[in-house]
Amino acid sequence: MNKIALVTGASRGLGKAIAQRLAKEGIDVIVHxxxxxxxxxxxxAEIRQLGRTAFAVQADVSQVSSIYSMFEKIDTELVNLGQEPKLDILINNAGTAIGKPIQEWKEEEFDYQFNLNVKGLFFITQQAIPRLKEQGRIINIGTGxxxxxxxxxxxxAASKGAVDVLTHYLALELGTRGITVNTIAPGAIDTDLNAGWLRSQEGQQQTIAISAIKRIGMPEDIADAVAVLVSEDSRWITGQRIEASGGAHL
Ligand SMILES: NC(=O)c1ccc[n+]([C@@H]2O[C@H](COP(=O)([O-])OP(=O)(O)OC[C@H]3O[C@@H](n4cnc5c(N)ncnc54)[C@H](OP(=O)(O)O)[C@@H]3O)[C@@H](O)[C@H]2O)c1
Incomplete structure (x- = not known):
């Protein structure tokens, strides 16, 4: 039986690259x-071209009711495919970065940032836990x-700090089942999230200047790091925040 991964935020950016990379590893993918x-x-379609099973599911990760509906759809879809409603891998990637000075934040913006990056990640994980197989993998996408x-x-950053802490506690609670939980913390990566800055000449120059490895990070740099952590060889690595930033600000 093939392994199956749920990758959140897999329509674009890092999640898309992670979904494609996992498929190349022979893993079926639920594309959220x-x-x-x-x-x-x-x-x-690209994943199916690689010979793997894939299907898409929608959810607004900032809304817990939407997360519950998504897992019902996942269960139904897997059963329709003749599979158990189980997962091997959860990649908690969906998220966004609102950037503005502290004085300018409105309450609803703060709530959205935390509802999406922290609360959504928490309740997706809570739903995934009973569905995850022994020796499963959870990877949370944090930030440098x-x-x-x-x-x-x-x-x-505070929302992702909460993710770093959740990684520790999840690793502790799930370790008895051989499930590993880690954070991959990217530096600046060229995606829609920060395109306005990172695709400008100034943004590129400054980002390269603070990096040990003198180039801009690409989604595949993160997808490859995720592939290492989901592999059997990484079974003893858990509860860690592993930075994949090309050595930013060393
Ligand atoms: N790019 C970077 O430099 C960087 C650095 C460090 C960490 N990260 C983290 O990496 C993750 C992915 O970032 P990215 O750069 O790939 O961003 P991106 O290109 O903007 O893509 C964001 C993804 O998340 C999904 N998403 C956003 N809001 C959502 C919501 N409310 N409900 C459900 N899905 C939602 C989007 O889905 P739709 O498009 O379908 O709506 C999309 O698939 C985020 O957690 C981000 O904080 C990124």
Whole structure:
């Protein structure tokens, strides 16, 4: 039986690259999306071309009721495919980064940042836990910004700091089942999330200047790191925050 992974936020950016990389490892993939169904369908088609099973599911990760509905759909879809409603791998990737000075934050923006990056991740994980097989894998996508600081990212970094802490506690609770839980913390990666800055000449120059490895990070750099952590060889690595930033701010 093939392994199966749920990758959240797999319609674009890092999640898309992770979904594609896992498929290349022979893993079936559930491609979660928020709003971009066409993009998610394209990812599904690409994965099927590789000979793997894939299907797309929608949920607004900032809404817990939407997460519950998504897992009902996943169960139904897996049963329709003749499979147990079980998962081997959960990649908690869906998220966003709102950037603005502390004085300018409104309550609803703060709530959205935490509802999506922390509460959504928590309740997706809670739903996944009874479905995860023994020796399963959970990877939470964090950020380098919990180690180094940039103006405007206080709330975003705090939300990912909560993710770093949840990783420790999840690893402790799930370790008895051989399930590993780790955070991959990317530095700046060229995706839609930070395109406005990172695709500008100034943004590129500054990002390269603070990096040990002198280039801009690409989604595949993160997808490859995820592939290492989901492999059998990584069974003894758990509860860790592993930075994949090309050595930012060393
Ligand atoms: N890019 C970076 O430099 C960087 C660095 C460190 C950490 N990260 C983290 O990496 C993760 C992915 O970032 P990215 O750069 O790939 O971002 P991205 O290109 O903006 O893609 C975000 C993904 O998350 C989904 N998403 C966003 N809001 C959602 C919501 N409310 N409900 C459901 N899905 C939602 C999007 O789905 P739809 O498009 O279908 O709506 C999309 O698939 C995030 O957790 C981010 O914080 C990124």
């Amino acid at each position: 999306f928020g709003q971009n169904q066409d993009a998610a369908n394209e990812v599904v 910004l919990t180690r180094f600081s940039y103006p405007v990212y206080a709330v975003y």
